[in-house]
Amino acid sequence: MSDKKKILLVDDDLDLLEQNKILIESKGYEVITANSSKEGWEVFKKSKPDACVIDLIMEEYDSGFILCHRIKKDEHGKDIPVFILTSATYDTGFKFDASTSEEKEWISADEVINKPVVIDEFVQKLENYFEMKGK
Amino acid sequence: MQESKPKILVVDDEKGLRIGVQRLLEMEGYDVDVAENGIEGIELGTKKEYDLAIIDLKMPDVEGIEVLKKIKEKYPNTVCFIATAFASYDTAIEATKLGAQSYIPKPFTPEELLTEIKTGYQKRLHLLEEDKWRREREERLLEVAFEKTRLNTIINSITDGVLVVNKEGLAVLFNPAVLKFLELAEIKVEEYILDKLRPEILELINKFLLSDLKEKRSYTIQIELKPNREFFIEATASPVFHPGENLAGVVIVFKDITELKKIELIKSQFVSMVSHELKAPIAAVYGFLKIMSDEKIKLTEEQKKDYINRSMIRLDGLLKMVNDLLDISRMELKTIKKEIKKIHLSEIIKNILELFQIEIQKSNLSVDFDYQQNGLFINADADEISRLFTNIISNAIKYNRPNGNIFIKISQVGNFILTEIRDTGIGMKEDEKKKLFSEFFRAKNEFTKNVSGTGLGLSIVKRIVDSYSGKIEVESEFGVGTSFKIYLPVSLS
Numbered sequence: 001m002s003d004k005k006k007i008l009l010v011d012d013d014l015d016l017l018e019q020n021k022i023l024i025e026s027k028g029y030e031v032i033t034a035n036s037s038k039e040g041w042e043v044f045k046k047s048k049p050d051a052c053v054i055d056l057i058m059e060e061y062d063s064g065f066i067l068c069h070r071i072k073k074d075e076h077g078k079d080i081p082v083f084i085l086t087s088a089t090y091d092t093g094f095k096f097d098a099s100t101s102e103e104k105e106w107i108s109a110d111e112v113i114n115k116p117v118v119i120d121e122f123v124q125k126l127e128n129y130f131e132m133k134g135k
Numbered sequence: 136m137q138e139s140k141p142k143i144l145v146v147d148d149e150k151g152l153r154i155g156v157q158r159l160l161e162m163e164g165y166d167v168d169v170a171e172n173g174i175e176g177i178e179l180g181t182k183k184e185y186d187l188a189i190i191d192l193k194m195p196d197v198e199g200i201e202v203l204k205k206i207k208e209k210y211p212n213t214v215c216f217i218a219t220a221f222a223s224y225d226t227a228i229e230a231t232k233l234g235a236q237s238y239i240p241k242p243f244t245p246e247e248l249l250t251e252i253k254t255g256y257q258k259r260l261h262l263l264e265e266d267k268w269r270r271e272r273e274e275r276l277l278e279v280a281f282e283k284t285r286l287n288t289i290i291n292s293i294t295d296g297v298l299v300v301n302k303e304g305l306a307v308l309f310n311p312a313v314l315k316f317l318e319l320a321e322i323k324v325e326e327y328i329l330d331k332l333r334p335e336i337l338e339l340i341n342k343f344l345l346s347d348l349k350e351k352r353s354y355t356i357q358i359e360l361k362p363n364r365e366f367f368i369e370a371t372a373s374p375v376f377h378p379g380e381n382l383a384g385v386v387i388v389f390k391d392i393t394e395l396k397k398i399e400l401i402k403s404q405f406v407s408m409v410s411h412e413l414k415a416p417i418a419a420v421y422g423f424l425k426i427m428s429d430e431k432i433k434l435t436e437e438q439k440k441d442y443i444n445r446s447m448i449r450l451d452g453l454l455k456m457v458n459d460l461l462d463i464s465r466m467e468l469k470t471i472k473k474e475i476k477k478i479h480l481s482e483i484i485k486n487i488l489e490l491f492q493i494e495i496q497k498s499n500l501s502v503d504f505d506y507q508q509n510g511l512f513i514n515a516d517a518d519e520i521s522r523l524f525t526n527i528i529s530n531a532i533k534y535n536r537p538n539g540n541i542f543i544k545i546s547q548v549g550n551f552i553l554t555e556i557r558d559t560g561i562g563m564k565e566d567e568k569k570k571l572f573s574e575f576f577r578a579k580n581e582f583t584k585n586v587s588g589t590g591l592g593l594s595i596v597k598r599i600v601d602s603y604s605g606k607i608e609v610e611s612e613f614g615v616g617t618s619f620k621i622y623l624p625v626s627l628s
Contacts, residue, residue, distance in 0.1 A: 013415065013419065015419040015422065015423065015445055015449060016418065016419055016422060019419075019422035019423060019425075019426055020422075022426050022432060022434075023426065023432075026429075026431060026432045087411070087414065087418075115418065116418050116421070116422060
């Protein structure tokens with residue numbers, strides 16, 4: 001059981017945080033949570049997760065993006081997959097669309113996952129990263 | 136032919152001849168006036184217009200030539216004859232130079248006179264006809280010139296751009312406003328213009344110019360001349376036909392629709408914002424249901440209860456948001472009928488505070504409210520005013536710190552009732568203050584994340600205040616507190 005991968009989940013919507021936690025746990029991962037980017041950073045430093053999943057738009061509009069950036073620059077963080085969760089697109093009125101390649105580059109995340117999370121796809125993507133790292 | 140009898144003036148100092156001519160002409164159906172000397176002749180001949188005048192050349196007071204001159208000056212169309220016994224070539228020349236019809240040598244037979252008169256009268260009618268035509272022509276020319284200037288003035292003063300292109304592609308008519316729509320510095324009249332137009336506009340014009348069809352309908356296109364909706368235009372092209380149904384050219388009218396496009400954008404942004412805001416609670420409830428219905432996921436009874444409870448809370452928030460949206464839409468459409476009554480403002484606020492009693496106690500807030508027994512009154516719809524202050528007081532409670540204070544003071548300032556509501560809450564930053572009244576704006580930070588709300592409360596407040604020609608002011612310091620000042624017109628009755 002100790003080889004369970006540890007995943008950090010950050011979202012300011014406590015309901016979605018809980019739901020995603022349960023979903024990801026049901027696929028055999030250990031999930032630790034934080035409900036702000038500040039707390040997310042603290043938990044990240046303390047527990048060194050194997051992967052991070054961060055909601056893009058939290059208390060400050062770009063805080064998910066900043067947290068992602070910080071993790072990616074971190075000594076431990078630079079080697080683990082960091083996923084961004086978002087429902088922000090031009091269509092939903094944001095001046096930012098994470099689905100365009102140019103702006104995806106701007107976010108330092110490895111993957112941008114649209115909400116709501118389709119758990120099987122999500123796990124597949126996550127496993128691909130773990131496999132790549134394993135080689 | 137004139138209805139009335141032809142009028143003839145006979146000027147002769149010789150009484151016999153005068154009367155003889157008068158009798159002869161009257162018998163022939165003419166209307167005859169006589170003058171027995173030159174002065175009388177001038178007087179009569181210039182007082183009214185005669186068709187014909189027979190003037191004796193030699194008179195004791197004034198020469199017949201003089202009489203002729205005076206009459207011709209006044210009435211150039213009066214046909215004059217000079218009659219004299221002292222015929223000479225020179226006087227005949229002079230008389231015709233001065234406009235005499237002819238020269239009747241005395242003595243003359245009645246037949247000779249009548250023939251002359253008949254010819255003279257034909258001449259008179261001809262002159263009148265000519266005169267009429269000339270006058271009409273002049274009037275028409277004046278009118279046309281006037282119409283043309285008027286049309287030009289109108290076309291030049293409208294703000295829409297107008298361009299008329301003929302079949303050969305020459306600019307035959309346009310106004311100054313059209314230049315900015317065509318992005319040209321100038322156009323010359325009758326200049327070939329097609330190669331200077333944007334492809335979209337050219338294509339529009341060519342729908343008519345290059346088509347054999349006798350298209351009668353208009354075509355409209357929209358072009359974004361400057362990006363980011365800075366300058367958006369609409370061009371409508373319609374065919375112009377000659378009377379014979381052949382295409383004469385195309386008239387294109389350009390409109391600046393930038394503002395319209397901006398409103399359109401705001402509208403669609405609002406719709407996406409609403410969708411986004413509605414999506415969050417729906418996603419949350421959907422997520423809980425999905426987890427609970429997934430047989431592979433084992434949940435305790437405790438967890439299930441918790442999830443149902445949390446789903447209810449999200450649905451409750453969703454319902455509130457939909458209700459707020461409906462209220463905003465009703466305010467926009469002005470379908471709410473205001474029931475204007477005289478309202479005791481202190482009473483309304485007292486009632487609101489009673490409704491919030493539990494929340495106030497929960498956060499252990501102290502409320503400092505100066506209830507005014509004698510009251511200050513406004514004329515308004517009680518429900519709306521209650522809604523207005525409920526939203527503000529609710530914020531003062533929600534965003535306050537535990538053991539904080541709320542101050543409420545009502546006073547009269549000029550013609551307005553000022554209600555000041557101050558809290559010791561989390562306050563706002565400058566940039567947050569600016570967005571305060573816009574839909575769905577909610578300050579997002581550490582302190583607000585556990586506060587629920589639709590993001591529409593203050594937007595509704597602003598709309599209500601505006602609808603009463605009131606004013607709302609906000610002062611706020613981050614971390615210290617916020618103060619709202621609401622001015623509503625005082626009830627004078």
